[in-house]
Amino acid sequence: MARIEFEDYKNKLNDLAPALADLKESLNVDASRQELERLHMMASAEGFWDDPAKSQKILQQTKQLENKCNGYDKMCAEWDDLMLICEMAMEEDDDSMLEELQTGFERLTGEMETARLETLLSGEYDGNNALVSFHAGAGGTEAQDWCEMLYRMITRWAERHGFSYKVMDYLEGDEAGLKSADILVEGPNAYGLLKSESGVHRLVRISPFDSSGRRHTSFSAIEVIPEIDDNVEVDIRPEDIEMQVFRSSGAGGQHINKTSSAVRLIHKPTGIVVSCQQERSQFQNKETCMRMLRSKLVEIKEREHLEKISDIKGDQKKIEWGSQIRSYVFMPYTLAKDTRTAYENTNINAVMDGDLDGFINAYLTAAATGNWATKS
Secondary structure, three states, X not given: OHHHHHHHHHHHHHHHHHHHHHHHHHOOHHHHHHHHHHHHHHHHOOOHHHOHHHHHHHHHHHHHHHHHHHHHHHHHHHHHHHHHHHHHHHHHOOHHHHHHHHHHHHHHHHHHHHHHHHHOOOOOOOOOXXXXXXXXXXXXXXXXXXXXXXXXXXXXXXXXXXXXXEEEEEEEOOOOOEEEEEEEEEOOOHHHHHHHHOEEEEEEEEOOOOOOOOEEEEEEEEEEEEOOOOOOOXXXXXXXXXXXXEOOOXXXXXXXXXXOOEEEEEEOOOOEEEEEOOOOOHHHHHHHHHHHHHHHHHHHHHHOOOOOHHHOOOOOOOOOOOOEEEEEXXXXXXXXXXXXXXXXXXXXXXXXXXXXHHHHHHHHHHHHHOOOOOOO
């Protein structure tokens, strides 16, 4: 019996070989190795550290390329090792290595799927950090509690994937949950992966805040934009900015009610509002707000194919029925379903605990192929 299973795994590995070869081409491994040689030469050249900003950028690019090449080499080595296990076990009729083979095969296919997703991240800013904003829709406590659930869902996803996040702003709800929040998710491809979550999210459940136990529908929105490099020029006129200061409150306010160090900037032509209370000084919070505002304006300009920042209009999608990208149903059945891709997951608790990879995969695949589901 064990010999048959080893033969089966050997066939599976042979079937994986073409996909592994395709990955090499899709990831541009050979070109990346050549670029690495060039970057290593630059790093060893005299005067490399004279321009710290430039040298740091080169080192960051070097690390990303090394991770890509090393990751591909690791998958190839794993494939070789697994094939060797199959052949040795079949020759010696030894089934003691079956568990190791099963575990290794699952790990390899998972790594290949992750690498395949990276090939779909071809956008200009996909490799950047992600600025993620949460906004409760109409509905008071219900929507604010739902908004906090989405906040937890995204931050748990980040933790599961080794990303770090910083709370930039957090406005608690009146009775529970939160009204709005902004976080910066830091890590390679953070924006490219999380952009699938940008939009209105709909919740259907028996409300814990309704003593009659009635079913409620709530809406909250997530906005995801890339953190834009300071080198990207953005024309923001000082007279278009209204600045407000207030005292820190909620999560991240280490010195609540001591000083009015938190800053809110309003871009009057578009109505875009950004806030930050994470830093300790008003000046630092203003600088962070300006980076957030620049990032939002550049993302909108690129997404709407506009000539200049001043062409951006202040139109905002309403957080309500008909505009949702995904629905989460807790009663009378459990289901999370994406309206754009038709991908669904019945394990609603796992989804709320950050299991979003299926949704992200489906979104990136649909974006690459243009094969979107028809909205009802």
